[in-house]
Structure formats: structure tokens, C-alpha cells
Amino acid sequence: MIDIAGAGAFGTALAIALARGGAEVTLWARAGAEGMQDARENAKRLAGHRFPDALRVTGDLSDLTSDILLVAIPTQKLDGFLDGLPARSGTVLSCAKGIHKATGLSPSALIAAHAEGVTTGALTGPSFAADIAAGLPTALTLACADDALGAQLQDRLSTPVLRLYRTTDVVGAELGGALKNVIAIAAGAVMGAGLGESARAALMARGFAEMRRVARDRGARDETLAGLSGFGDLVLTCTSEKSRNYRFGQALGAGKTPDAAMTVEGTATAQEISAHPDLDTPIATAVAALSGGQASVQDVMAELLNRPLKQE
Known part of the structure; x- marks a missing residue:
């Protein structure tokens, strides 16, 4: 049973x-x-x-x-x-x-x-x-x-x-499932704003790097994030309109009002992650500002694109 x-x-x-x-x-x-x-x-x-x-x-x-x-x-x-x-x-x-x-x-x-x-x-x-x-x-x-x-x-x-x-690694598995929702909102916003699939691919790659930083900081094993609960879930939710978090971001990117009845866990996760300024989480910070109405898609994209150039 x-x-x-x-x-x-x-x-x-x-x-x-x-x-x-x-x-x-x-x-x-x-x-x-x-x-x-x-x-x-x-x-x-x-x-x-x-x-x-x-x-x-x-x-x-x-x-x-x-x-x-x-x-x-x-x-x-x-x-x-x-x-x-x-x-x-x-x-x-x-x-x-x-x-x-x-x-x-x-x-x-x-x-x-x-x-x-x-x-x-x-x-x-x-x-x-x-x-x-x-x-x-x-x-x-x-x-x-x-x-x-x-x-x-x-x-x-x-x-x-x-x-x-x-x-x-319970910590890593759960963080993968939580953090990928944040990146899915950002990916949806990229597509909703018409920024293109190349921009989405870049966002996913940098988002995965951010997920790994947060997970390591919280005691997760890096290989867990590379598995189903991290990378696998990230790919699925950043590329399909079946994803509620992706659709939520898509609506924000297009300047529309998201469906208030949808369960969108990525917004609360973005707020919690971005509340720790000691860790570099530019995408989570951008999603928190965007979903909270403190910034537009144009604002957050300008902020991300104007970050200092760095080694991958």
C-alpha cells in the first residue's frame, strides 16, 4: 500500500x-x-x-x-x-x-x-x-x-x-528542484520578450552555474545538480510551455498579467535566494525583482548584460 x-x-x-x-x-x-x-x-x-x-x-x-x-x-x-x-x-x-x-x-x-x-x-x-x-x-x-x-x-x-x-543527497536533490524553477521563470521571460533561443540557451547555462553555486554553498554535492533533479529538470522546465514557472515568466516577458491561479514556486525561491547578498546570484535577484514588480524585463536584462566580463 x-x-x-x-x-x-x-x-x-x-x-x-x-x-x-x-x-x-x-x-x-x-x-x-x-x-x-x-x-x-x-x-x-x-x-x-x-x-x-x-x-x-x-x-x-x-x-x-x-x-x-x-x-x-x-x-x-x-x-x-x-x-x-x-x-x-x-x-x-x-x-x-x-x-x-x-x-x-x-x-x-x-x-x-x-x-x-x-x-x-x-x-x-x-x-x-x-x-x-x-x-x-x-x-x-x-x-x-x-x-x-x-x-x-x-x-x-x-x-x-x-x-x-x-x-x-537530499539537500542537493531538493535544491535542484527548487532552483530550476527560478531559472525557468527567467527563461520564459526571455522568450516572452522575444529575445530569442540563443539568449535562452545562454540564460540556461549561466543559470545552471548559479544553481551549482547556491547548492554547494548549502552543502549539496555537485554531482547531484548534474543529475535528474538538477540539470534534467532544468532542461524540461526551461523549454516547455507545460511548465507553470516557464509560462509565468513568458507572461511577464510579454508584458501580460500571469494567471493568478497557477502555483509558481519559483517566485518565493527567488526571493529567498536573493536575500543572501553574500552569494553571487544575479539571475535569482533579477527574477525576484521582476516577479515582485520592482523591475521590468528591460531593466533586468540591461543589468545582466552590463555585468563585468569574466572567465567562464
Whole structure:
């Protein structure tokens, strides 16, 4: 049995994939659980993808009794969810990406602070919910500090088309997932402003260098950022309009108002990263100013292009 909390697109997609792969899955939804259970699909978040028979939807947190709980709750709403989660044991894996704005904590660290007695980790990497739900081949990073436990989780959570690679570097895996959202906003702004694909490629390369600087400063292993949870996720989210952060940046670059209903974790992450002036993070600083309305695309591009020339 596997439990998943959060019936957004990603949580629902994971539930479908794992149930299709042979697991008994319970999916918790904050609202609309009965309707989804009856309709056998999540018409609001992931329409057209039928639920396997092994997937059950509930609105009651006390139904989450498995020794594995995947939490697919947006990072900025995670503490509110955890406040209402009954005491439990076992393993709780975050499936969110970002840095919690109020505390500066990663999702797994926030879970550890709220849920004593559980083992925490993260499931992250380059993936779109629709691809996972459709059964398309997808590879993710499973991060768990205990490698023996990580190997057990890797076996239980992998399916024939959902391939998990494991690491003990939880810090690096989560930072990769958080920081790539910042660069995706910037990449979207570049394309929305009509600056071209060459500019986007340069932005991605310099953004990856910035991601590695921040990750090293926070104790992550450099090779983790070069893997699925860093470089892999960066490529996906900087090149596809399926990415919410990319679309958000695209709207800003085009001078349009982004969809306020979208979950865009990169804005809070950019603000948190840029609040540490001792580290050189020009792209995060630019994204924080742009998304906060303190600067225009023209302003931030001029600032970036006028930086001193340097060795790569």
C-alpha cells in the first residue's frame, strides 16, 4: 500500500502510475474526493486519465495508514497541511519543489519539523503530470539519507515506465528542484520578450552555474545538480510551455498579467535566494525583482548584460 496526500495534477498522476504498476494506492484530496471516487478521474486537474481499480480517493486524513506517504502539496501550503496530519510513523516523502518562504526550509525539512518520528526524503526530477498519467517513460530522483531504506523505497515506487534513481543527497536533490524553477521563470521571460533561443540557451547555462553555486554553498554535492533533479529538470522546465514557472515568466516577458491561479514556486525561491547578498546570484535577484514588480524585463536584462566580463 502507498498513500499520497494532494490531488493536484502531480499527486493524481503519481497515484495513477503507482496503481497501474500494481500497488494499492489511497489518494487524499482536500476537496472533491467523493466526486473523484465516483467519476474515477480528476476532471479538474487531470481530465481524461481514468483511475485504475487499485486507486481509492478519500477526504479523510485518518485513511492514510500506509508506511509510505508521498506528500504532493505545494511548498507554501505544506505547513498548513502538516498541522492537520495525524501523528504517524514510517516514511514521508516530499513531492513538492521550492523553499518555504516563511521558514527558509526545504519541503522535507519542513516535514521533519512537523512530523516527529518519521523518516523523510524527496521524490523529484523532470516530469510533467500528464506524461506520468499517460504512462510515458519518466525518470525521477528518490532522495533518502538512509541508502538501505532508499533502495527499498526505490523498489516499491518504481514501475515499468516510472524509473527511479536514488541518492543520499537530499539537500542537493531538493535544491535542484527548487532552483530550476527560478531559472525557468527567467527563461520564459526571455522568450516572452522575444529575445530569442540563443539568449535562452545562454540564460540556461549561466543559470545552471548559479544553481551549482547556491547548492554547494548549502552543502549539496555537485554531482547531484548534474543529475535528474538538477540539470534534467532544468532542461524540461526551461523549454516547455507545460511548465507553470516557464509560462509565468513568458507572461511577464510579454508584458501580460500571469494567471493568478497557477502555483509558481519559483517566485518565493527567488526571493529567498536573493536575500543572501553574500552569494553571487544575479539571475535569482533579477527574477525576484521582476516577479515582485520592482523591475521590468528591460531593466533586468540591461543589468545582466552590463555585468563585468569574466572567465567562464
